[in-house]
């Protein structure tokens with residue numbers, strides 16, 4: 001079953017962020033108990049009182065049960081690991097007590113019939129474009145899903161979380177997460193409340209009900225237009241999950257911003273879709289509305305699946 005076709009990005013804007021999050025080696029220190037040390041023998045033979053700063057061992061890709069097949073760079077593996085850590089952190093906030101690895105694995109992978117965690121496999125393929133396809137692997141006792149990416153995809157943090165969003169949707173029955181527009185009651189994901197920019201290009205003058213082409217940003221990994229309604233639902237669900245994770249972590253995601261092309265900014269007169277940062281939408285609170293909707297849905301799903309205990 002084809003679930004998505006996400007364009008990988010060719011840049012790696014999160015490198016510095018990643019570097020700051022990779023824990024450094026454990027720092028240790030000590031103080032002398034007799035306070036009579038010298039420069040050459042600060043403790044004068046006495047044993048210093050340990051005063052270590054304990055740094056928790058960071059989780060690894062193995063801890064998350066994430067495997068790679070084919071050629072993946074170390075930088076890409078770091079992006080996937082950080083995506084797992086951040087997704088697990090967001091998911092663990094909904095549980096009464098758990099660590100982030102357990103939260104990630106409980107929600108996205110679950111155990112098989114003999115109680116062993118299932119894995120997620122990132123593999124390489126030759127797709128018809130630079131995108132990934134996330135497939136469930138129901139016939140495997142050891143694997144929950146395969147994320148198959150074209151060799152031209154350079155995996156980054158946000159694309160990884162988007163793909164985890166597909167696995168979340170697979171495991172929760174493809175609950176549709178999106179907004180309803182007033183375009184003759186046609187469902188559209190809309191251009192307000194997303195985290196990083198407009199999702200689509202439109203004709204001139206813009207017809208909001210008819211997106212013409214996709215615009216890829218960190219928080220809209222696969223926006224309109226789509227080939228099928230099913231694809232629209234699946235891609236929006238995955239992007240809603242992505243935005244929820246980062247809004248939950250207070251580091252991006254849903255924003256009270258308006259990216260509609262037929263609404264103009266004051267005083268520039270430019271369309272909101274062409275205004276850097278979009279137009280202020282705090283009065284409507286579109287980003288808050290999306291986030292609150294997701295919070296409700298996530299609580300319902302966690303309760304139904306007993307993931308919150």
Ligand SMILES: [Zn+2]
Pocket residue numbers: 003004005006162163166221222234235238
């Ligand atoms: Zn997708």
